Amino acid sequence: MPTWVLKCPNCQREFAHAKIDDTKIEDYLFPVKPAFPVLGLAIKCLHCGHEATYKRNELVCRA
Ligand SMILES: [Zn+2]
Structure with a gap:
């Protein structure tokens, strides 16, 4: 299942933030990024x- 990932600035590794629902073909082809607060979202690296603090534009889609 494709997943939105974030890259940790500390260890430089990627970790999963949210799964992409690929049961609908349009979601698979044009996945919509999950909502983020304007000021960013504080997330701990797994x-x-x-x-x-991550911004929405830092989300990267990984198949
Ligand atoms: Zn890390």
Whole structure:
């Protein structure tokens, strides 16, 4: 299942933020990014525990 990932600025590794619903072909071809607060969202890295504030445009789609 395709997934939105974020890259940790501390350990430089990617971690999954949200799964993309690919049951509908239009969601698969044109996935809509999950909503983010305008000021960003503080999320802890799943690998190193580093908390960083991410913006919506930092989401990257991984198949
Ligand atoms: Zn990290």
